[in-house]
Every structure is written in structure tokens, then in C-alpha cells.
Amino acid sequence: ERTVQRIAAGEVVERPASVVKELVENSLDAGASRVAVSVEAGGTEGIRVRDDGVGIPEDQLEAAVAEHATSKIGDIEDLDRGVATLGFRGEALYTVGAVSRLTVRSRPPEAEAGAEITVAGGDVGEARPAGCPAGTTVEVDDLFYNTPAREKFLKRTATEFDHVNTVVTGYALANPDVAVSLEHDGRETFATEGNGDLRSAVLAVYGREVAESMIDVEWTPEGTDAGDDSADAPVRRVTGLVSHPETTRSTRDYLSTYVNGRYVTASTLREATLEAYGGQLAPDRYPFAVLFVEVPAGDVDVNVHPRKLEVRFDEEPAVREAVEAAVEGALLDH
Ligand code: ADP
Numbered sequence: 001e002r003t004v005q006r007i008a009a010g011e012v013v014e015r016p017a018s019v020v021k022e023l024v025e026n027s028l029d030a031g032a033s034r035v036a037v038s039v040e041a042g043g044t045e046g047i048r049v050r051d052d053g054v055g056i057p058e059d060q061l062e063a064a065v066a067e068h069a070t071s072k073i074g075d076i077e078d079l080d081r082g083v084a085t086l087g088f089r090g091e092a093l094y095t096v097g098a099v100s101r102l103t104v105r106s107r108p109p110e111a112e113a114g115a116e117i118t119v120a121g122g123d124v125g126e127a128r129p130a131g132c133p134a135g136t137t138v139e140v141d142d143l144f145y146n147t148p149a150r151e152k153f154l155k156r157t158a159t160e161f162d163h164v165n166t167v168v169t170g171y172a173l174a175n176p177d178v179a180v181s182l183e184h185d186g187r188e189t190f191a192t193e194g195n196g197d198l199r200s201a202v203l204a205v206y207g208r209e210v211a212e213s214m215i216d217v218e219w220t221p222e223g224t225d226a227g228d229d230s231a232d233a234p235v236r237r238v239t240g241l242v243s244h245p246e247t248t249r250s251t252r253d254y255l256s257t258y259v260n261g262r263y264v265t266a267s268t269l270r271e272a273t274l275e276a277y278g279g280q281l282a283p284d285r286y287p288f289a290v291l292f293v294e295v296p297a298g299d300v301d302v303n304v305h306p307r308k309l310e311v312r313f314d315e316e317p318a319v320r321e322a323v324e325a326a327v328e329g330a331l332l333d334h
């Protein structure tokens with residue numbers, strides 16, 4: 001049974017970035033105002049995510065790392081809203097625990113003392129008292145231990161770190177009201193202030209030159225109010241920031257897109273954004289973009305690849321048109 005569990009987990013936990021994604025989502029779900037991510041060797045040698053969220057009471061630690069454990073009834077509503085927390089359903093910690101040495105240390109702010117629990121290759125230890133600040137710290141060591149097949153697939157640590165960076169950046173930009181930081185091998189990659197301002201988050205992540213080149217995007221279908229839920233338009237709103245056509249990079253990793261508040265990847269959104277720049281981009285150059293798209297519930301298909309961030313739209317052409325118009329409009333106005 002243990003072997004089956006490990007194989008299943010090895011398929012689900014694709015790489016360090018998939019673990020980071022789940023842990024950061026948990027921290028955000030816990031209402032954290034600070035989320036500190038720190039990884040070693042691209043995450044292959046250690047991952048730590050610390051937050052100041054609601055915490056986990058000692059008597060619930062064991063349940064948190066158990067199979068099918070979730071305290072989030074809201075997840076069902078998320079599904080209805082069209083874009084769910086992708087990946088595991090109450091199984092992230094359980095799955096990670098099956099292929100690593102996982103420690104969850106936590107103290108709800110109102111509790112006097114904290115506690116921790118360790119899972120090693122699926123063996124759950126006992127919860128015991130541990131001193132810690134309010135909030136939760138999750139540590140993942142020896143990822144893929146006992147799953148050498150998966151370990152072999154890992155790329156250079158630089159590549160793994162790129163994936164981690166992309167994921168943490170995505171959540172940092174989607175949550176400007178949360179102070180998100182990332183550290184690699186003891187060096188800070190970025191730290192946002194969590195002051196609620198998207199431009200300030202962009203500054204922290206991409207630097208001053210990029211932040212200063214950013215142009216506001218604000219689009220709603222004609223004849224509707226911003227974000228009007230009752231409107232039956234296939235796209236209700238497109239907002240965010242896009243960089244001046246001269247502020248570009250040579251990879252497309254700098255396009256962050258969100259649908260109904262969730263961080264996603266969708267070729268439609270990327271293509272529409274690039275299309276809007278038209279001939280203004282130098283060959284093989286890509287802009288920076290942070291785009292939030294709001295569509296009606298149920299119009300997004302998250303099951304293209306259940307373990308990934310890729311989504312597809314029912315009203316694909318309309319979404320494409322709206323995003324293109326939104327970005328084009330922003331670039332023109334500028
Ligand atoms: P899910 O997020 O789908 O519920 P997980 O395996 O990711 O499943 O987490 C299991 C449970 O552990 C959560 O429902 C939550 O109650 C608790 N938990 C996990 N991470 C945190 C955290 N950072 N802060 C507070 N509670 C957490």
C-alpha cells in the first residue's frame with residue numbers, strides 16, 4: 001500500500017514548485033498577511049513556508065496531514081465558481097508527506113503554545129509541543145526520497161528554482177495585500193510589502209525600471225459597470241498592468257494571468273496579450289504583464305490538466321478579444 005501511495009504521490013508532486021504552490025495556497029487560505037518562502041537548491045534540498053495565518057490547533061495537526069483531510073468547505077463553492085484551488089483536495093500535505101520528510105509546526109494566535117508533527121515517507125509521528133510564533137511553518141526535506149524515478153526527472157537546480165520563482169511571483173502579484181517573500185539558498189530573491197498596491201508589488205518583484213514602465217489596464221464591456229455580476233457578457237472585466245513595449249525580456253515568464261482571482265496559465269491570455277502589442281515588440285522579446293480577467297462562473301474549464309494551472313475558456317474567442325482590446329487600449333492611451 002505504501003508503494004502505491006508513493007507512486008501516486010510521485011506523479012502528483014511533479015517538482016519542488018508543485019509543493020511550493022500548495023503550501024503557499026494553504027497559507028493564503030489561512031488568511032496570512034505574511035508568507036515567507038525559502039528553498040535550498042531550487043527546492044530539491046529543502047522547502048520552508050512560514051505564515052502568520054490562523055494556525056492549526058495541536059489536536060488537529062494529525063488530521064491536517066491525513067488523507068482527505070480538509071477544513072475548507074469553501075472549496076466546494078470554489079469549484080462552483082469555476083476556478084478551484086487546483087491540484088489536491090485535502091490531500092496536499094498527505095501527498096507531500098508520502099514522498100518527503102514533512103514537518104508542520106503551528107500555533108494559532110490565541111493558543112499559548114505551539115505544536116509540531118512530522119511525517120517521514122508516509123509514517124506519521126505524534127504531535128508534540130514546540131515553541132513557535134503564531135502561524136504555521138511547513139518544512140519539506142528529502143523531497144522524493146524513496147522515489148528515485150521521480151528524482152531523476154528533476155532538472156538543474158537553476159531550472160527548478162525558476163519554476164519556484166514563477167509560482168511565488170504569481171501569488172505575490174495576485175495578493176498585493178500580503179507580504180510575500182522568497183529566499184533561495186539564504187539569499188533574498190524578492191519581498192513584497194503587502195501594502196495592497198499592485199505597482200509596489202511589481203516593484204519588489206521586477207525592480208524599478210519595470211515598475212515605472214507599467215501601464216494601467218482597465219477594461220469593461222461597453223454598457224456595463226465594472227465587475228457587474230449580473231451582466232451576461234462573457235468577460236466582465238480585465239484589469240492589471242502591462243509594460244511599455246520597450247521594457248521587455250527574452251522569455252515569456254513575465255506574463256502573470258489570473259482568472260476570477262486565481263493564478264492560472266492559459267495560452268489564450270498569453271497570445272491575446274502579445275497580439276495586442278502587435279508589431280511594437282522587438283523579435284523574440286516579451287513584455288511584462290499582470291492581468292486579472294473576470295468571467296462568469298462555470299465558464300472556465302480547470303480540468304485540462306487537473307494537477308496544473310492550465311485553464312481553458314468556454315467563450316474562448318470572446319476572452320481573446322476582450323484581453324486584446326484591454327491591452328491595446330492601455331497601450332494606445334499611454
Ligand atoms: P486542503 O488545502 O485542500 O484543505 P491540505 O492537505 O493542503 O488540504 O491541507 C489540509 C488542512 O491542513 C487544511 O484544510 C487546513 O485545515 C490545514 N492547513 C494546512 N496548511 C495550513 C496553514 N498554512 N495554516 C493553517 N492551516 C493549514
Ligand code: MG
Pocket residue numbers: 022025026090092
Ligand atoms: Mg491545500
